[in-house]
Amino acid sequence: MPEGDSVFRTAARLHRALAGQVLTTAELRVPAHATADLTGRAVLDVTPRGKHLLTRLDGGLTLHTHLRMDGRWQVFRPGERWNGGPAWQIRAVLGNPQQIAVGYRLPVVQLLRTADEAMAVGHLGPDLLGPDWDQAEALRRLAADPGRPVAEALLDQRNLAGIGNVYANELCFLGGVTPWSAVGELPGQERVLALARRLLRLGCERPGHITTGESRPDRRHWVYGRAGRPCLRCGTVIRTADHGEPAHRRVAYWCPHCQRGPSPTG
Structure with a gap:
């Protein structure tokens, strides 16, 4: 399972690629959210919480993902070959005209209301890398x-x-x-x-x-x-x-x- 600093760096990379941009590509390749349409929504920020990743979208939605042992987010340029694994391992794709983020082998892909983020991360203790470390x-x-x-x-x-x-x-x-x-x-x-x-x-x-x-x-x-x-x-x-x-x-x-x-x- 990745350390918190690895997740922090992943969040920073995703934030640079997606924040402030409107999604022109959005696929959640998991049964629970396979029909969700997130295109046209702007990404507000990508925030780490412990080992969890919270991708917040306008309209009050948050995509919650967790890497656990094998999960990985990679960022590509449009037209660049995706090389994080076979296509069947892809669980999420979020993109804009400049960058495409592809989530491989993500064991947790959960779409929830931003107001309900505590359902996913409320059990966590103080975050060593959080601004509110206690x-x-x-x-x-x-x-x-x-x-x-x-x-x-x-x-x-x-x-x-x-x-x-x-x-x-x-x-x-x-x-x-x-x-x-x-x-x-x-x-x-x-x-x-x-x-x-x-x-x-x-x-x-x-x-x-x-x-x-x-x-x-x-x-x-x-x-x-x-x-x-x-x-x-x-x-x-x-x-x-x-x-x-x-x-x-x-x-x-x-x-x-x-x-x-x-x-x-x-």
């Missing part, structure tokens, strides 16, 4: 279940919106705890959330979810994706295991020396 509220939500594993709590979008598995693992490392440590035992929670926001904001400006400050592909992350390789800080071999509830399994990475707390390997 750290105190995010801390309150995390504290409501102090025994929950840190990685699970950070990934739960109802606590705070925008963190995916890359940043959850990296924040555990930077916080000095294993992903299975209780969130109530995470020291300096305010500092960790401030760091999370800083990393995501930097990620809006550059791809790769870089947490080390290094842009080389093999040194972008402290632990994520580094199973069996030496820790960049101490040289200990990075370990990996699954974490989370069965329906929401993720892969955890951690350094047994730099991170204290429980782990499946002891």
Whole structure:
């Protein structure tokens, strides 16, 4: 599942291509909205909310999409070959005379009234990249279940919106705890959330979810994706295991020396 910074960059790209323009092409290739006609409507803005995308149209309509694991929006010039996948994977097409946005493999394509956007995103916690970020509220939500594993709590979008598995693992490392440590035992929670926001904001400006400050592909992350390789800080071999509830399994990475707390390997 993409991180919040990736969704933010996607929203910015769609906003540049569509906002302020009238749709001359509009197709929603999902059964629920296959007959919806959006042509002739102006796109007001494309706004990210956590990992959700809200494309607002005049007339009080919003197209809500979510990328989840495999979804992707790509923007093309008229006449340019669409290359995001086979045609049967296309779920949405929005275009004007200058740009065409094509949504591939979108698991969520929902057309709703703008006044009803809370039905789609109202459950989300404070958005780390939103203008109304509320750290105190995010801390309150995390504290409501102090025994929950840190990685699970950070990934739960109802606590705070925008963190995916890359940043959850990296924040555990930077916080000095294993992903299975209780969130109530995470020291300096305010500092960790401030760091999370800083990393995501930097990620809006550059791809790769870089947490080390290094842009080389093999040194972008402290632990994520580094199973069996030496820790960049101490040289200990990075370990990996699954974490989370069965329906929401993720892969955890951690350094047994730099991170204290429980782990499946002891």
